[in-house]
Amino acid sequence: MGKKQNEIQKTGLGRALVKQHNQMIQQSKDKSRFYRKKFLESFTEVSDIDAVVEQSLEPLPELAAAASTTLISLEPGSVPDETTTPEEARKQQKQEEALHASSLRVPRRPPWTPDMSADELNASETQAFLTWRRSLARLEENKKLVLTPFEKNLDIWRQLWRVVERSDLLVMVVDSRDPLFYRCPDLEAYAREVDEHKRTLLLVNKADLLPASIREKWAEYFRAHDILFIFWSAKAATAALEGKKLGSSWEDDNMGRTNSPDTKIYGRDELLARLQSEAEEIVDRRRNSGSSEAGPSNIKSPAENTAGSSSSSNVVVGFVGYPNVGKSSTINALVGQKRTGVTSTPGKTKHFQTLIISDELTLCDCPGLVFPSFSSSRYEMIACGVLPIDRMTEQRESVQVVADRVPRHVIEEIYKIRLPKPKSYESQSRPPLASELLRAYCTSRGYVASSGLPDETRAARQMLKDYIDGKLPHYQMPPGASDEEQALEEPAGHDSVDLDASDSSAIEDASDVESELAPNLEHVLVDLNSFDMANGLAPKNTTTVKKPKASHKHHHKKPQRKKDRSWRAGKAGNEDADGMPVARFFQKPANTGPLKVG
Numbered sequence: 001m002g003k004k005q006n007e008i009q010k011t012g013l014g015r016a017l018v019k020q021h022n023q024m025i026q027q028s029k030d031k032s033r034f035y036r037k038k039f040l041e042s043f044t045e046v047s048d049i050d051a052v053v054e055q056s057l058e059p060l061p062e063l064a065a066a067a068s069t070t071l072i073s074l075e076p077g078s079v080p081d082e083t084t085t086p087e088e089a090r091k092q093q094k095q096e097e098a099l100h101a102s103s104l105r106v107p108r109r110p111p112w113t114p115d116m117s118a119d120e121l122n123a124s125e126t127q128a129f130l131t132w133r134r135s136l137a138r139l140e141e142n143k144k145l146v147l148t149p150f151e152k153n154l155d156i157w158r159q160l161w162r163v164v165e166r167s168d169l170l171v172m173v174v175d176s177r178d179p180l181f182y183r184c185p186d187l188e189a190y191a192r193e194v195d196e197h198k199r200t201l202l203l204v205n206k207a208d209l210l211p212a213s214i215r216e217k218w219a220e221y222f223r224a225h226d227i228l229f230i231f232w233s234a235k236a237a238t239a240a241l242e243g244k245k246l247g248s249s250w251e252d253d254n255m256g257r258t259n260s261p262d263t264k265i266y267g268r269d270e271l272l273a274r275l276q277s278e279a280e281e282i283v284d285r286r287r288n289s290g291s292s293e294a295g296p297s298n299i300k301s302p303a304e305n306t307a308g309s310s311s312s313s314n315v316v317v318g319f320v321g322y323p324n325v326g327k328s329s330t331i332n333a334l335v336g337q338k339r340t341g342v343t344s345t346p347g348k349t350k351h352f353q354t355l356i357i358s359d360e361l362t363l364c365d366c367p368g369l370v371f372p373s374f375s376s377s378r379y380e381m382i383a384c385g386v387l388p389i390d391r392m393t394e395q396r397e398s399v400q401v402v403a404d405r406v407p408r409h410v411i412e413e414i415y416k417i418r419l420p421k422p423k424s425y426e427s428q429s430r431p432p433l434a435s436e437l438l439r440a441y442c443t444s445r446g447y448v449a450s451s452g453l454p455d456e457t458r459a460a461r462q463m464l465k466d467y468i469d470g471k472l473p474h475y476q477m478p479p480g481a482s483d484e485e486q487a488l489e490e491p492a493g494h495d496s497v498d499l500d501a502s503d504s505s506a507i508e509d510a511s512d513v514e515s516e517l518a519p520n521l522e523h524v525l526v527d528l529n530s531f532d533m534a535n536g537l538a539p540k541n542t543t544t545v546k547k548p549k550a551s552h553k554h555h556h557k558k559p560q561r562k563k564d565r566s567w568r569a570g571k572a573g574n575e576d577a578d579g580m581p582v583a584r585f586f587q588k589p590a591n592t593g594p595l596k597v598g
């Protein structure tokens with residue numbers, strides 16, 4: 001048989017068949033690579049240089065080889081010295097962060113001209129990107145620093161470059177509960193490098209989750225640091241558009257009725273007007289300074305060539321920000337109808353989109369991306385909604401962030417649970433331990449895993465979701481606030497926050513259990529004490545533990561909202577001259593007529 005095959009292969013026909021077979025295999029490999037590249041995936045957790053190289057350097061094997069020899073360790077992490085206390089380690093970390101703050105840069109787009117070929121452009125951008133990756137990889141090797149799992153997909157940064165270049169005014173959307181965590185000062189610097197007249201405005205979203213007194217404090221801070229800012233709530237604006245109320249008294253005080261323009265939460269029309277006027281000022285300044293309003297046709301360098309793509313009568317406002325800060329919700333509220341999908345899973349918007357609000361104003365929405373920044377830990381990133389909860393493996397560490405930030409009595413009040421008090425030899429003001437919180441929560445809800453142990457994973461996911469969605473109130477004070485101020489302003493249950501409960505689908509089943517269990521707190525406490533980690537619930541107490549609800553309860557969740565991807569269907573006509581994917585559609589002024597898709 002083998003001999004026969006050899007004979008066939010020796011013939012011309014045999015060789016042709018083998019060749020054809022090999023070609024087919026090669027073609028199918030190429031095809032699968034093509035389809036893979038079509039999807040723009042966010043790489044935040046790549047610790048393996050091969051993955052980065054494969055994505056960004058596919059056409060440039062020689063660069064890939066160079067990269068894999070130069071980048072040694074990409075695994076973020078800090079290994080504290082065994083002899084240092086946590087406080088000392090934190091202090092050292094802060095000192096080190098201050099020392100290296102200037103190295104935390106967003107990648108710059110290298111100079112380009114329209115007559116460059118797609119390959120030339122790609123090679124130049126890839127080379128610059130790789131240099132940037134190398135510099136950050138060096139920072140990551142410093143064990144005293146923890147870097148955010150910043151975006152490592154060149155294609156996503158390309159989207160950002162485009163948005164920065166075309167915008168007159170750049171709007172950085174941040175979560176009001178910790179605005180500085182989501183602010184990227186180097187992006188502001190980059191925008192000014194691209195064109196000295198560009199300005200960045202901090203859109204402090206989710207301001208419905210922030211009491212007016214805290215907004216006051218942040219406003220002071222922003223003013224003192226010369227930061228242009230606006231408090232905004234996409235959620236409140238959307239509710240107003242739909243003729244609904246958020247359902248609490250704060251709305252009367254906050255929605256455009258506060259005297260101070262600095263602390264009030266802007267309404268939709270006010271925001272649109274303010275964005276337009278800020279952008280027009282920029283265009284005027286540029287015009288008066290004699291800078292060219294160069295469009296992509298006469299590009300010489302980024303600075304010469306990317307001074308906004310506005311014409312004299314139309315200004316462009318770009319929206320950038322971390323995943324999950326509410327860019328899509330904001331755009332939807334501004335456009336006046338659902339155009340971009342909204343979910344609580346970070347990292348869903350993948351391509352930037354252009355929305356023409358009126359003849360005078362165009363908005364540009366960039367995919368959310370994690371900027372390079374220092375972070376206390378990756379658990380903080382999960383709790384901040386930047387990394388998806390689904391990928392969480394260390395639930396206790398992430399829940400500890402929640403336990404540290406939400407006052408004990410607030411957690412008890414919201415979840416209707418009683419947490420074990422600190423032991424007499426412990427500090428009486430210490431926050432609850434994640435293990436205590438998780439066990440109390442599991443006990444009160446009857447969350448038991450198939451192993452018989454408390455289902456901490458389920459409990460942790462629910463708590464983190466509540467924390468991100470605002471059911472568990474929390475917020476950071478501006479740097480420099482005294483301890484007394486911090487104590488005075490600590491979140492107080494839901495006095496200032498009364499969100500539409502319909503948003504928290506998974507909370508529904510928990511609240512059922514809450515009301516049923518409320519009178520049995522003593523029993524819950526007994527259960528807490530008798531929780532045996534090795535064997536699950538002690539048998540004598542099983543009567544007090546509520547059995548998990550029948551599984552139909554969990555299937556009864558509201559259907560998950562899906563991102564509207566319809567805008568992706570169209571491909572840019574003349575806008576992808578530099579090889580970038582662009583989805584574009586035109587939007588008439590809100591509620592004034594049907595949508596024209598271009």
Ligand SMILES: Nc1nc2c(ncn2[C@@H]2O[C@H](COP(=O)(O)OP(=O)(O)OP(=O)(O)O)[C@@H](O)[C@H]2O)c(=O)[nH]1
Nearest residue numbers: 206234235324325326327328329343347348349368
């Ligand atoms: N309370 C409150 N929640 C908000 C507000 N704006 C957005 N959210 C919620 O925040 C989550 C994320 O909102 P998105 O608009 O999808 O965020 P995004 O920045 O577009 O996210 P990516 O697509 O990942 O870039 C959703 O659960 C929203 O309901 C707000 O003003 N207040």
